[in-house]
Amino acid sequence: MKDIQAHMAQLTRELKEHNYRYYVLADPTISDREFDARLKELEALEAQHPEWKDPNSPTSVVGGGITKSFQTLKHSVPMLSLSNTYSKDELIDFDNRIQKTLGHPVTYSCELKFDGFAISLTYTDGELIQALTRGDGVQGDDVTTNVRTIRSIPGKLHGDFPASLEVRGEIFMHRKAFEKMNAERIAAGEKPFANPRNSAAGTIKMQEQDEVAKRPLDAFIYHVVGHERDYTTHLGSLAKVKSWGLPVNEHSVEAASINEVWDFILEWDKRRKTLSFDIDGVVVKVNEYNLQGELGFTAKAPRWAIAYKFETERAATRLNSISYQVGRTGAITPVANLEPVLLLGTTVKRASLHNADIMRQLDVRIGDEVYVEKGGEIIPKIVGVNEDARPDLAAPVDFIHSCPECGTPLIRKEGEAAHYCPNELGCPPQIKGRVEHFISRKAMDINSMGEGTIAVLYAHGLIENAADLYDLTYEKILGLSNETENPETGEIRTVSFREKSAQSIIDGIQQSKSVPFARVLYALGIRYVGETVARKLADHFHTMDALISADMETLINVDEIGEKIAESVRSYLSEERNLDMIQRLRNHGLQMEAEAKADLLSSSLEGKKIVVSGVFQSFSRNELKALIEQHGGSNVGSISAKTDYVVAGENMGPAKLEKATKLGVTILSEDDFKNLIA
Ligand code: IVH
8 A cells, every 4th residue: 555655656756857847848858658658547546545646746737626615724924915106206205214214225126016816825845735815914715726727836846945935926817818718708698807807816716626727827926925034135035936936027127216116117107008917006115125124014014115006097077878880790889979088198089888798787878977998909998987976867778779870680699799780781881891991901902092982982882892893994983972971070071083083093903903812811801810810821722712612621720720710711702792702803813822932941841730839949939830831841720630740849738748649640849840950
């Protein structure tokens, strides 16, 4: 019996070591097959002897198990909060207080203030043994099993870590992941989260560990508990923590004066939108631990730190009415018409209300005072309602049931938040929208035309689709005119085609015939086929005919083309009227084939289908993919029996590894790959 226990411990140790060699050092010493075999062996033993299973076992790093409920445990040291300020004057007061207490100036650390929720992690002998939420500051919830699913938080430290270590930091969700998750929630009929912070906090409190593992959380460590023993400065200890494998944000700096702190704040107030996650300010701390000790704490917060919070770019104004816009895909966007309000230097009159779910969630009513924010996007959005200021008779708003443009009853597609007008062929904004997309700059770039031109041509019955543009002649359009409305301003203007403008429209249309195939493909406006996807498809299939005859499987096998895109392409290219239009465009001389590629660097990868996975030392994934093509190989998105190689970097997903091994696909390390093309 003892032997089995010892053997399990031995296997666990070995597998952890191999994981570390594989993922961190990118230098495995055993084959994936061997690794899998040992992992299976350990799994079987753990099933027989769960009592001997290591809580950080490599068999359960991700997924598995349901946590019944969270135990509440006391923090070793209370988790305090920070005093906040929004003003430069108060920041200067903070510095003055410190200088007065200490009798001399100090250096500060400046860190980003991550907008998530706080966590305290305990490591014993380098193993993660406990993760507690802040709770009420004195005791928090034990969310260790859920925290183990967070990839950036190591289960095991490496390097010269101390035998016992407690660190604190913030768990958060990247904006992209948040948006994706919300779209899925709405599709499943669940309530969307208001922001990434709430969704991160909601996720870590979930009972189903499998579900938590699917929602990508991330973390940064910003505090070491009981640090004074070993290090002299805060930034110094963060650097140490980083060397043990814990995630530490790279943007912290040391500031020699409060003026330098202020420069950091101004810089990040501007730059914060470029981050992939939300920050809500900057945290300023006295850098020297002995000086922190001298300053001490108030009942609630340390005297040696302060959080400077950014102004939110928000304004309050009245909601006058809601109108509904129909896009080229038929999607309906509710738009709030607002009492004009100044927000960061521009007057805002309209803001997006996104869709019916968000409208219901906000419970906006006509006459309400609403809060408008400028997020990362250009179009401002309504983020909340002042319910206290609600007029007595304000009734809830019912989303429209039929198209405001053509009267057709609206539909809701499965899995989508938007309502749609299904009258693709008869709804004017959809017809005009498709042609507007076709002529747009990144598509056919017919810059002698615009929305106004299209409106006139449509009003005169000259265009129903893009191919009709090429039947236009100077004689047919000369002298046409119409009144059109600018949808942004509501302003009415007359557009008319005199000699000069008529000629430039016809010239522009003629010139567009030399636009490359990839852009023609993009111009068609197939759903989910943006510029990049269009280029990918053009590079892969070379001709329109090859694309038309590609089946689902062939499409999905193209690098970065998933099922959703493949389905959309198939459905577009199987409709008779789309094929007719493409045929007419072809007859008019548009490019339906990609130009021959530039010369290859070598043919060492000729005919090879290659999957790229993970992160690489010497090149970005895109550089690696470009290299594959320059050496005659082709990139494919997912591993199948037809795949020749998988180039594996750090952090290659275990599922991919397993699939490749199972199908006997050769796995190349970064160096193997370099040798192959050398
Ligand atoms: S230091 C005693 N540093 O902001 C040390 N906190 O408003 C206290 N936060 O509870 C925390 N980024 O959840 C610190 N770089 C950072 C932070 C940070 C975000 C959060 C943390 C804290 C809250 C205080």
